[in-house]
Amino acid sequence: MSLTLSQKIDQTVTNVADFPKPGIQYKDITPLFLNPQLSQEIIDAFIEKAKGKVDIVCGIESRGFLYGIQLAHQLNVPFVLIRKAGKLPPPTIAQSYDLEYGQATIEVNSTYIKEGDRVLIHDDVLATGGTAEACAKLVEKCGGKVAQFSFIIELDFLNGQEKLKPFSDDLVSLVHY
Numbered sequence: 001m002s003l004t005l006s007q008k009i010d011q012t013v014t015n016v017a018d019f020p021k022p023g024i025q026y027k028d029i030t031p032l033f034l035n036p037q038l039s040q041e042i043i044d045a046f047i048e049k050a051k052g053k054v055d056i057v058c059g060i061e062s063r064g065f066l067y068g069i070q071l072a073h074q075l076n077v078p079f080v081l082i083r084k085a086g087k088l089p090p091p092t093i094a095q096s097y098d099l100e101y102g103q104a105t106i107e108v109n110s111t112y113i114k115e116g117d118r119v120l121i122h123d124d125v126l127a128t129g130g131t132a133e134a135c136a137k138l139v140e141k142c143g144g145k146v147a148q149f150s151f152i153i154e155l156d157f158l159n160g161q162e163k164l165k166p167f168s169d170d171l172v173s174l175v176h177y
Contacts, residue, residue: 005041009152009175012038027153027177029063029124042174043070046122046150049172050075053147054120056113058082060135061106063124067152071122080112082121082135093141097134106131108138115143126151126173129160136167148172 003011012035016026032039050057050071058080059068065081072079085094085105092107113119119139121132126149136146146167154160154173161171 005045006175008038009042013153013175027125027155029152032152033066039067042152043067043074045174046071046172047074049170050120050148050150053118053170055117055147056080056144057120057122058108058113058135058139060121060123060131061087064122066124068122071120071150078112080108080119082106082108082138093138095134095138095141097130099130104131104134106134106138108135108142110142113139113142113144117142117144118147119144120148120150121146122150124152126154126160126164126171127158129158129163132160133163133167136164140167153177 012031014028014031016028019026056078057068057072059065061083069079085107088107088109091110093110094105094107096103096105121135123132132149139146148168148170149164150172153175156176164171
């Protein structure tokens, strides 16, 4: 019996206890990159869900860059970096958001997303949804519309998708925990 893509990912992702702090069960996606065939299956699954729906792919620093740029290239659309504050040259716009302990800020080049662009926001894991929500707000500040969110992993128990539903109901997660 052949495994589903979700099962293959689940068997490849490793769990790291107490990282980055005690009590956290970290899902390490880096072993996925050791398997080019599995990585291509992941890309193909995302492309199947996004084809014809998006004009731009935005990848969130830094793990969202890893598959995000490949998605953009294979969809034949531009790839836009969403980075931590101070990492992109001007002109940029910023969006701050709350973390468990403190705040963070992300930025985008304000000229790369145009009025009416349909944007796919890609990252590796959907946890609480704060970073993806901040990215969606950046997209809207630029005049774009979030067409889809995509993640390799979604941590369902953290209810992150609730923060994203106001921006798009099209949320693709390949594995749910």
